[in-house]
Amino acid sequence: MQKPPLKLYLAAPRGFCAGVDRAIKIVEMALEKWGAPVYVRHEIVHNKYVVDELRAKGAIFVEELEEMPDDRPVIFSAHGVPKAVPAEAARRDMVYVDATCPLVSKVHIEAERHHDNGLQMVMIGHAGHPETLGTMGQLPEGEVILVETPEDVARIEVRDPARLAFITQTTLSVDDTAEIVAALKDRFPAIVGPHKEDICYATTNRQEAVKAMAPFIDAMLVVGAPNSSNSRRLVEVGRRAGCAYAQLVQRAEDIDWRALDGISAIGITAGASAPEVLIDEVVAAIADRYEISTEVVETAKERVEFKIPRALREPA
Structure with a gap:
């Protein structure tokens, strides 16, 4: 026919992308260096095929540090982790490698810099996404307010409208994010944005x-x-x-x-x-x-x- x-x-x-490629190489090189098993906190990247391939080579994927022993290496996923995670790994004397994408790390550094300057953060992102949890976890609780839509912007309560900055998850819709940024600037004219676009x-x-x-x-x-x-x-x-x-x-x-x-x-x-x-x-x-x-x-x-x-x- x-x-x-x-x-x-x-x-x-x-x-x-470069961040994903790097994260996968990190797991493969860790397996070469230390042998199996190597533990990975959360899926290294969000793809079942990739995760299954690495699992077949000896990677063990878990959600939290408490699920792994102290004497095996652990890798943190490309999405980034809250500050409490490497702190806990260090407390347990674990060998760990951070595979956080450098462009996500850039957002983490931005958030810390604004916090050090006394600004409260507004994060544009998706609730529950590992990257959002990791970024919000760079600062003390209550210092980052999450918004997902322009409608959220109208509802948030801030400490001081004149002392605000915003950051974004790196994997958002460019157009949707622009709408939320416009709503933030409309309601809070003094809000400080990133020097360079956070969306990667x-x-x-x-x-x-x-x-x-x-x-x-x-x-x-x-x-x-x-x-x-x-x-x-x-x-x-x-x-x-x-x-x-x-x-x-x-x-x-x-x-x-x-x-x-x-x-x-x-x-x-x-x-x-x-x-x-x-x-x-x-x-x-x-x-x-x-x-x-x-x-x-x-x-x-x-x-x-x-x-x-x-x-x-x-x-x-």
């Missing part, structure tokens, strides 16, 4: 590529995990940019083929924690059903690299 034709647009950049380059670049691709496609598939903030934002950005159908898929087996019936053009992108092997798998599944012609929509080139912590560069 002849396969129907389909134009496939591949977003670029897509998939792994990878999140911004992937959203821009989706916006550029959206006018040409009938449907879009975002390869990523349901607990991945930046992946979920890509689905929302695609819909907002005019894509009639956008679906988040972890693997090719998750594709809803009925929803794609009758389409002539599809876009593929991936969240910053999704490996290229999963994107290839999705493209191969589409090629099994359609006669595809492929075009890359590139909006930026990424050449960012982050150093591996010294502890792993030194011999055992």
Whole structure:
């Protein structure tokens, strides 16, 4: 049977960012240096395939330090951790390596600097997300107020409207965040913002590529995990940019083929924690059903690299 034709647009950049790449290397190098098992507090990045691959190599993933012994190394995930976590690891004399993305660490440093200057913090982020918990946990309780929507801004109570600063989670929707920032500046004209945008380059670049691709496609598939903030934002950005159908898929087996019936053009992108092997798998599944012609929509080139912590560069 002849396969129907389909134009496939591949977003670029897509998939792994420098922070995710670094975090995965940290786990792999820790296993090489200290042998298995190496413990990881929380999923190192939000992707089941990546976590399962590392688990097969000897990584053990837990939620809290109390679930691990004192005599094995522990790695903190790319999302960052509250200050209390490394403090507890040090108290227990544990060997630990911090895989927090340097761009998340930048937000942590910003928050501390503002706090030292006597400013109360407003954080734009998602309640319960590990990055939000880690960032809020850099300061004493009550010093960071979380807002998720412009409506939240109208309801918050602050200590002194003239002594405020805001920070953001690094994986938010650029457009949604701009609306919340506008609401904050409208209500608190003296509020201090970051010197440089907190939303990371990878999140911004992937959203821009989706916006550029959206006018040409009938449907879009975002390869990523349901607990991945930046992946979920890509689905929302695609819909907002005019894509009639956008679906988040972890693997090719998750594709809803009925929803794609009758389409002539599809876009593929991936969240910053999704490996290229999963994107290839999705493209191969589409090629099994359609006669595809492929075009890359590139909006930026990424050449960012982050150093591996010294502890792993030194011999055992």
